[in-house]
Amino acid sequence: MDTLIYYALALVILLALIYAAIVIYRNMQRTGAGGRKGRRIGVVEHFSIDKERRLVLVRRDDVEHLILTGGENDLVIEQGIMRAEQEEPEVFHRPALEPRPRPAPRRAPPPPEHIPEPEPQGHAPEAVYEDPAPFAPHPSAAEPRVPPVPPMRREDG
16 A cells, blocks of 8 residues: 555656646746847747648837748748837827706697687587498308209110
């Protein structure tokens, strides 16, 4: 049992050493071999077009170059791209709008002081409505039309 614990502990230590080596290697790649932080050259962006070709944006000082790598040969697509200085974007402030005065609510016009009443003229007789005849289907719709059958002839030999 002691051997199993010994080998498990050795495996954990070995994995920790491998992880530390990877972290140190990546850190050296980022800062360069000399460890300089103010590098003059670097890859700004890259984009894979297909399995072989990539677009790479390389910066040297403040000038960028767009390069197509892979395939039969590498190709400089655009060179001498001037890197814009990092300026703070201009912020436009809109002046505060003053609230518009609201119009006064509309009021109904006052009623006229005197409206003459219409004089009654003879009453019109009330209209008398008769119920229409109940609905009856059309006679042809009531009975289905069957074409007449001609009489059968009998032939006696």
